[in-house]
Amino acid sequence: MAKTVEGLYYSESxxxxxxxxxxxIIGITDFAQHAMGDLSYVDMxxxxxxxxxxxxxxxxxxxxxxxxxxxxxxGTVIEINEELEDAPELLNQDAFANxxxxxEMSDPSELEALMDAAAYEEMCAxx
Amino acid sequence: MEENLLKTCLYDKHxxxxxxxxxxxxxxxxxxxxxxxxxxxxxxxxxxMFDVSHMGEIFVSGPDAEKFVNHVFSNxxxxxxxxxxxxxMMLHPNGTTVDDLLVYKEFVPDHYLLVxxxxxxxxxxxxxxxxxxxxxxxxxxESDSWGQIALQGPEAEKYAVETLGLAPxxxxxxxxxxxxxxxxxxxxxEGSCHRRMIVSRTGYTGxxxxxxYASHEVINEMWDTLLAAGVVPCGLGCRxxxxxxxxxxxxxxxxxxxxxxxxxxxxMFAKIKDKEEFIGRDALVAQKEAGLTRKSVGxxxxxxxxxxxxxxVEVDGVQxxxxxxxxxxxxxxxxVCVAMVDKAYTELGTQVEIRIRKKVFPxxxxxxxxxxxxxxx
Numbered sequence: 001m002a003k004t005v006e007g008l009y010y011s012e013s014x015x016x017x018x019x020x021x022x023x024x025i026i027g028i029t030d031f032a033q034h035a036m037g038d039l040s041y042v043d044m045x046x047x048x049x050x051x052x053x054x055x056x057x058x059x060x061x062x063x064x065x066x067x068x069x070x071x072x073x074x075g076t077v078i079e080i081n082e083e084l085e086d087a088p089e090l091l092n093q094d095a096f097a098n099x100x101x102x103x104e105m106s107d108p109s110e111l112e113a114l115m116d117a118a119a120y121e122e123m124c125a126x127x
Numbered sequence: 128m129e130e131n132l133l134k135t136c137l138y139d140k141h142x143x144x145x146x147x148x149x150x151x152x153x154x155x156x157x158x159x160x161x162x163x164x165x166x167x168x169x170x171x172x173x174x175x176m177f178d179v180s181h182m183g184e185i186f187v188s189g190p191d192a193e194k195f196v197n198h199v200f201s202n203x204x205x206x207x208x209x210x211x212x213x214x215x216m217m218l219h220p221n222g223t224t225v226d227d228l229l230v231y232k233e234f235v236p237d238h239y240l241l242v243x244x245x246x247x248x249x250x251x252x253x254x255x256x257x258x259x260x261x262x263x264x265x266x267x268x269e270s271d272s273w274g275q276i277a278l279q280g281p282e283a284e285k286y287a288v289e290t291l292g293l294a295p296x297x298x299x300x301x302x303x304x305x306x307x308x309x310x311x312x313x314x315x316x317e318g319s320c321h322r323r324m325i326v327s328r329t330g331y332t333g334x335x336x337x338x339x340y341a342s343h344e345v346i347n348e349m350w351d352t353l354l355a356a357g358v359v360p361c362g363l364g365c366r367x368x369x370x371x372x373x374x375x376x377x378x379x380x381x382x383x384x385x386x387x388x389x390x391x392x393x394x395m396f397a398k399i400k401d402k403e404e405f406i407g408r409d410a411l412v413a414q415k416e417a418g419l420t421r422k423s424v425g426x427x428x429x430x431x432x433x434x435x436x437x438x439x440v441e442v443d444g445v446q447x448x449x450x451x452x453x454x455x456x457x458x459x460x461x462x463v464c465v466a467m468v469d470k471a472y473t474e475l476g477t478q479v480e481i482r483i484r485k486k487v488f489p490x491x492x493x494x495x496x497x498x499x500x501x502x503x504x
Contacts, residue, residue: 041455064158
């Protein structure tokens with residue numbers, strides 16, 4: 001059973017969002033890493049990229065397949081987790097401890113459209 | 128959807144092993160049992176086994192069998208010795224590929240076995256029957272009554288001989304086979320007693336190994352015996368990464384109804400010089416004289432980004448080709464692909480770019496083989 005973490009926001013496309021002030025810290029969920037299997041590459045955005053909510057910002061790749069990543073909120077990329085460039089397996093080891101990017105949000109009210117842990121778990125149970 | 132998919136004779140074994148199952152070529156097949164990387168490495172370093180019962184077995188016999196097979200097959204079977212195997216293609220009159228296949232010369236005169244891709248069994252059988260008019264031949268599709276295991280890897284011979292008791296396998300050279308009968312024992316049904324069994328030194332991994340054809344029941348027994356002896360069950364996931372590294376084509380990617388063997392870089396299997404006639408020959412001769420407009424090449428990226436089938440190959444922002452298969456190569460840890468590219472960009476060392484989602488990544492044209500094969504000569 002994939003785990004979730006309380007207090008985070010979750011998207012339908014299996015990203016999690018941790019909010020610190022006006023900054024959204026974004027990663028993929030345990031459910032997503034488990035579904036993908038051993039990851040061999042994380043395609044990340046670049047700092048200063050401007051993203052709309054729902055826009056593709058990169059991908060996680062296993063041997064077999066690439067899975068697009070979608071930004072849950074609008075804003076500007078202020079930092080990416082460069083550790084993942086050489087160690088994508090960190091996402092398999094702990095998907096919640098290893099974030100992918102930080103976004104300065106332009107419209108924090110978009111967070112209201114995301115799920116909490118309980119709602120996300122229910123969605124995963126039906127997939 | 129799954130109701131329409133065919134199951135191989137080993138389906139229950141895959142489910143019991145907890146394999147991830149997925150459709151392939153009209154069958155529901157195991158993609159992986161544990162993970163693709165471990166299964167891939169097992170074949171490169173020790174031994175792995177694949178259920179390849181989905182492959183098609185079509186038998187051609189009769190007084191005109193040699194003439195007929197040479198008419199539909201791009202390679203040259205004239206004077207082929209008993210027990211030899213040849214790889215080649217069946218072509219459309221325009222030179223594009225109906226299928227790629229193995230032809231086995233059986234140990235009886237005028238008898239051949241054609242082993243074809245699962246996804247093309249019906250198409251190939253219909254194609255062969257349609258071409259057989261005027262030839263005194265029988266074309267029989269026996270695909271449903273044969274199971275097949277591919278035992279592959281440097282230790283394959285040891286397992287074939289010691290675990291399965293197939294002693295003559297040790298003496299087989301690459302692309303030859305021997306035939307025997309499955310013996311009777313009390314647990315074995317009558318249908319599997321004294322039934323034909325074929326053991327060939329062939330494979331689709333770039334390693335030494337065998338492909339064993341037998342009844343469903345015998346194949347199930349062998350699977351269990353090999354599993355108990357420690358041979359790693361391997362899914363189609365690593366079958367693809369292994370064949371890709373070894374530069375072997377997959378129908379539907381490197382070859383298709385729209386690609387000729389010359390474009391695929393497989394001209395050595397289309398004998399337009401040695402043979403005066405086969406279906407598609409005239410088109411290949413014309414294509415060669417006119418010059419190819421595109422060709423299959425390898426491309427290696429400097430970056431870790433992974434090129435995948437369908438991604439565009441570009442030069443100066445203009446598309447010049449398309450990736451047909453690509454991976455982060457497990458055996459070499461490099462991002463590499465095979466792509467069909469405009470002829471102007473096919474010289475080794477040519478700089479190209481591959482568009483991966485929003486970005487382009489620089490790459491260099493290479494050979495299509497990314498891993499040195501370890502076949503027994």
